[in-house]
Amino acid sequence: MNKLDKLHDQLERIVGPEYVTFELCDRLVYSKDYSIEGFAGNYTPDIVVKPGSTDEVAAIVRIAIELDIPIYTWGGGTSMSGNPLAVQHGIVLDMKRMNRIIEVDPENLTITAEAGSTMAAVQAAAQKHGVFFTHQPESCLSSTIGGALSCMGISIFSAKYGYVYDQALGIEVVLGTGEKLEIGGKSYLSVPSHNLLNLFLGAEGTLGIITKAILKVYPIPQHRDHLSFGFPNITMAMAACKRIHAAGCWPETVYAFDKRSLAQYMERAKTPIPEDVKMAILFGCSGDQDMVNASMKSIAACCTELHGHILPDELTHSWWNSVNINRDTFDQSNFALSHTEYEPDLIDACVPLSKFQEYSDFCDELKAEFGWIDIDFGAFIVASPRGPIPFAIYFSVPIDTRLSAEAEKWFAFKERMYRKALALGGSISDVNGVGLRSAPWIREQLGTAWTFLTRIKSLVDPKNILNRGQRGFDQ
Ligand SMILES: Cc1cc2nc3c(=O)[nH]c(=O)nc-3n(C[C@H](O)[C@H](O)[C@H](O)COP(=O)(O)OP(=O)(O)OC[C@H]3O[C@@H](n4cnc5c(N)ncnc54)[C@H](O)[C@@H]3O)c2cc1C
Numbered sequence: 001m002n003k004l005d006k007l008h009d010q011l012e013r014i015v016g017p018e019y020v021t022f023e024l025c026d027r028l029v030y031s032k033d034y035s036i037e038g039f040a041g042n043y044t045p046d047i048v049v050k051p052g053s054t055d056e057v058a059a060i061v062r063i064a065i066e067l068d069i070p071i072y073t074w075g076g077g078t079s080m081s082g083n084p085l086a087v088q089h090g091i092v093l094d095m096k097r098m099n100r101i102i103e104v105d106p107e108n109l110t111i112t113a114e115a116g117s118t119m120a121a122v123q124a125a126a127q128k129h130g131v132f133f134t135h136q137p138e139s140c141l142s143s144t145i146g147g148a149l150s151c152m153g154i155s156i157f158s159a160k161y162g163y164v165y166d167q168a169l170g171i172e173v174v175l176g177t178g179e180k181l182e183i184g185g186k187s188y189l190s191v192p193s194h195n196l197l198n199l200f201l202g203a204e205g206t207l208g209i210i211t212k213a214i215l216k217v218y219p220i221p222q223h224r225d226h227l228s229f230g231f232p233n234i235t236m237a238m239a240a241c242k243r244i245h246a247a248g249c250w251p252e253t254v255y256a257f258d259k260r261s262l263a264q265y266m267e268r269a270k271t272p273i274p275e276d277v278k279m280a281i282l283f284g285c286s287g288d289q290d291m292v293n294a295s296m297k298s299i300a301a302c303c304t305e306l307h308g309h310i311l312p313d314e315l316t317h318s319w320w321n322s323v324n325i326n327r328d329t330f331d332q333s334n335f336a337l338s339h340t341e342y343e344p345d346l347i348d349a350c351v352p353l354s355k356f357q358e359y360s361d362f363c364d365e366l367k368a369e370f371g372w373i374d375i376d377f378g379a380f381i382v383a384s385p386r387g388p389i390p391f392a393i394y395f396s397v398p399i400d401t402r403l404s405a406e407a408e409k410w411f412a413f414k415e416r417m418y419r420k421a422l423a424l425g426g427s428i429s430d431v432n433g434v435g436l437r438s439a440p441w442i443r444e445q446l447g448t449a450w451t452f453l454t455r456i457k458s459l460v461d462p463k464n465i466l467n468r469g470q471r472g473f474d475q
Pocket of ligand 1: 151
């Protein structure tokens with residue numbers, strides 16, 4: 001019996017024959033995620049397995065070690081960085097069967113769910129019990145808790161509540177040794193001293209397979225309101241955000257888009273965007289009505305002080321509808337409708353706050369050098385747990401990378417952009433994970449910390465079974 005037949009046989013014993021497949025048509029489904037990198041290589045796994053419990057996950061890891069076959073953990077496959085792709089083929093471990101909402105505990109403000117639960121399912125369960133789960137990415141109908149915790153996701157409510165990893169109180173994780181580890185619990189501070197949770201959050205499946213998570217939920221705010229303002233440039237927009245921070249306002253949504261990004265988002269809605277808008281910011285606040293009103297008043301005063309002008313309500317509402325995608329709003333979402341022919345790729349980087357304008361100008365110069373004169377790259381900046389001050393910049397690039405010549409050019413462009421981010425003292429990736437997208441520069445960014453990280457990897461995954469070849473970790 002060859003190695004793969006042996007694997008097939010053993011996996012069938014662990015999960016049952018209906019949850020293992022060798023069929024090419026089934027495997028092809030897992031050969032692409034949502035990244036351009038996914039279209040550039042052959043990432044078809046040899047076998048797909050769907051575990052139903054943590055014990056099954058652990059047993060699968062032990063078989064993989066015995067046969068020396070890599071495992072690639074798969075949540076919803078919505079990644080934009082190629083990080084769930086089976087770069088060395090082997091096993092794709094699809095977590096979506098592990099989708100039980102184990103408990104909603106409104107008294108302790110926690111929800112406990114298996115890692116394959118979608119964000120939409122977690123939100124729906126929370127709402128049923130009168131509480132609010134704050135991580136609502138635009139991919140929430142398909143992306144999973146395990147995927148979000150592994151990619152450091154942000155969402156429309158991050159300015160107030162933080163990243164998804166800020167919501168994690170505890171996790172259950174299976175290491176690359178097959179051992180099960182439980183870290184944290186329901187208490188809001190249950191990780192003494194060293195925060196071991198953080199080792200596995202944002203690790204993109206390279207250090208362990210998350211099987212369960214205990215997450216924070218919050219009381220549902222009574223009211224929610226939005227305003228948007230136009231600014232002459234990024235520098236003014238950033239100054240307004242700093243002013244709002246100083247004023248003590250804590251909005252839940254802060255999205256800063258340039259005109260092109262707004263146009264991309266609202267393509268179908270045909271919402272008119274005033275001519276003079278170069279940079280616009282959408283602010284959202286929630287809470288009791290008088291608190292919301294006071295916050296909105298303060299935000300308006302700060303923006304006006306920094307040469308911002310209020311944008312029409314129609315634009316504000318259309319913008320909010322386009323980013324607020326959930327099961328109830330999906331049909332009305334302009335954004336969902338605007339994705340017709342092909343998905344624009346993204347460059348995501350963090351640079352020091354004072355460098356946003358310089359980085360954006362560099363992007364324009366490079367675009368001209370590459371001959372993409374007539375194509376506008378949308379720039380948008382999102383806020384973080386650090387409050388109303390945005391920290392990450394994205395360029396949404398509407399280039400048809402299905403054409404191989406364009407794709408090659410695009411990869412060269414991306415390299416220059418990431419190198420510039422590092423030269424400015426920034427970081428190559430923000431919330432989409434490193435994956436294949438920015439792996440070539442991870443060592444450069446981490447420097448000596450890279451060696452330390454590889455030592456940790458060899459401790460928790462000594463046979464390099466987990467997501468082998470991903471995120472800059474070699475064979
Ligand atoms: C239209 C669209 C909009 C998006 N909007 C947002 C947004 O607003 N905010 C945002 O943050 N992201 C967004 N994304 C990106 C993407 O949805 C997120 O990165 C998401 O968290 C990935 O989750 P997933 O379940 O699909 O994971 P996958 O794509 O399946 O996997 C992503 C990574 O997580 C690992 N992984 C998955 N499950 C586990 C597990 N249980 N244990 C360990 N590792 C695991 C995988 O191995 C891989 O490395 C968007 C994507 C699309 C396509």
